[in-house]
Amino acid sequence: MTPRVHARIAAGGGVIRRFQLLDLGVSPSEIRRLINAGALVRLRRGVYTSRELWESLDEYVDRPLLLARAAIATMQRGWVLSHDSAAHAWELPILRPAVPLVHVTRPGFTNAWTEYGVRHHLARFSSRQVQQAAGLPALDLARTAVDIARERGVADGVVACDAAMQRGVTRGDLEDAYAIMAFWPGVRAAREAVDLADPGAESVHESLTRLLVIDAGLGTPETQFPVRTAAGVRWCDLRVGNHIVEADGHTKLRPVAEGGVAPRPAHEVVAEERKRERLLKDEGLGVSRVYWEDHWGARRAVAIRRLQREAAETAALHGAELSERLAREADLIRAEYGERRRRPGMPA
Structure with missing residues (x-):
């Protein structure tokens, strides 16, 4: 692990791709040796981080966010962070799910599937709802909180909506976020979570x-x-x-x-x-x-x-x-x- 490799990992927000290692002069056999020796941690196929960085991160927010960063680095076709992954990028407090996953969304007819630890969502959203969080494209706070409520239920949704309102999101913003979701799965939980949300809850x-x-x-x-x-x-x-x-x-x-x-x-x-x-x-x-x-x-x-x-x-x-x-x-x-x-x- 040369200083140039460490610098590239830092510049990439904690991740480095295989082709970048090759561009830095690290041969395929050396990449395998670094992985076997534990110096490189494989986040997903062709995307890595350093062992030092991985071990310094907490398991609840920082590691899931790094996994999301690795996933989005290999994706095209307009995928953006959403749900739990967007919450981590926004530093929005949420409850830990039973099965932590990376969540990404792109425009399409409402659908979802899970593959290799990534929950892919197809759903409508406007361009103004896509913002930069932690240097990554992510759905905004209001949409993130409402999506968590739809995906995980009222209690998780109330926690997310409370936290979003603590950050300045209004109830009207949350209502606007679910306005297009009239017949989407879980929208009733989203409506109830928004109705119960209170910015006075500080944790x-x-x-x-x-x-x-x-x-x-x-x-x-x-x-x-x-x-x-x-x-x-x-x-x-x-x-x-x-x-x-x-x-x-x-x-x-x-x-x-x-x-x-x-x-x-x-x-x-x-x-x-x-x-x-x-x-x-x-x-x-x-x-x-x-x-x-x-x-x-x-x-x-x-x-x-x-x-x-x-x-x-x-x-x-x-x-x-x-x-x-x-x-x-x-x-x-x-x-x-x-x-x-x-x-x-x-x-x-």
């Missing part, structure tokens, strides 16, 4: 927690609800009636240097959360906490029953409808500061 965990609250029959929760407490304003993930639902995860406990958001040691963050919960309860609110594992399997049913029980206890203590005082205070806080998602410096 995948919060999107799933919002769906958990809805499935528990507690109503549609309000996102990013501000409460003025004795220690200042506190912003809550979700609210139904006088009940707060917080989406708790390891990210809140992990230091910023390790990819989390915790500005202090974990034990201090936990202590602060306990104080925060007490402050909220002092204002006449009940609090439930939902953890990542509560969204899956048998834990989901247990979490729903717990939410129902805790919300009922809050309603018995403080009433089923949000108190006029808290509603009035929330309006005043938002009038003064705007939405928390637009003001990252506001207190948590």
Whole structure:
């Protein structure tokens, strides 16, 4: 692996094709030797990357995106990234599919097939929906979110649509994206996902927690609800009636240097959360906490029953409808500061 080969891999966004290796003077026997020695990783026929680069990438986004880059490099006839692959290129948070695939789309009558790890879609789209993401042609954010909803269902679609709206996509943009899909497979899931989408959900965990609250029959929760407490304003993930639902995860406990958001040691963050919960309860609110594992399997049913029980206890203590005082205070806080998602410096 010469410096020129490494430079060409870097220039190609992490991939190099066989003919490019040959152009650099690497013989066919040397290519085979590099593959057998593990210096070159074959991404697909005739497309490679370096072992160092491959091992440095995470398995959830970066490796799938590199595989998509390799696939699109060998394709012609107007293929563009779509669905999960477009989401990775846009850095749009989505749920990991059961079977990760590269997704590409080109114009044609609605159809799809899978071959060699690539899901090929034929579908209509306009030229304005094709943009550059990570240096690759990809369908835009709105179309990507709607396509994920059609392909994978409401929950995956809500996560994608929430994330797209966080990036500035409007509900109207999402509705326009599915307008041409009247009789396409999965369009009903896309419509429902768009209808449920909320830009106030600031993470995948919060999107799933919002769906958990809805499935528990507690109503549609309000996102990013501000409460003025004795220690200042506190912003809550979700609210139904006088009940707060917080989406708790390891990210809140992990230091910023390790990819989390915790500005202090974990034990201090936990202590602060306990104080925060007490402050909220002092204002006449009940609090439930939902953890990542509560969204899956048998834990989901247990979490729903717990939410129902805790919300009922809050309603018995403080009433089923949000108190006029808290509603009035929330309006005043938002009038003064705007939405928390637009003001990252506001207190948590």
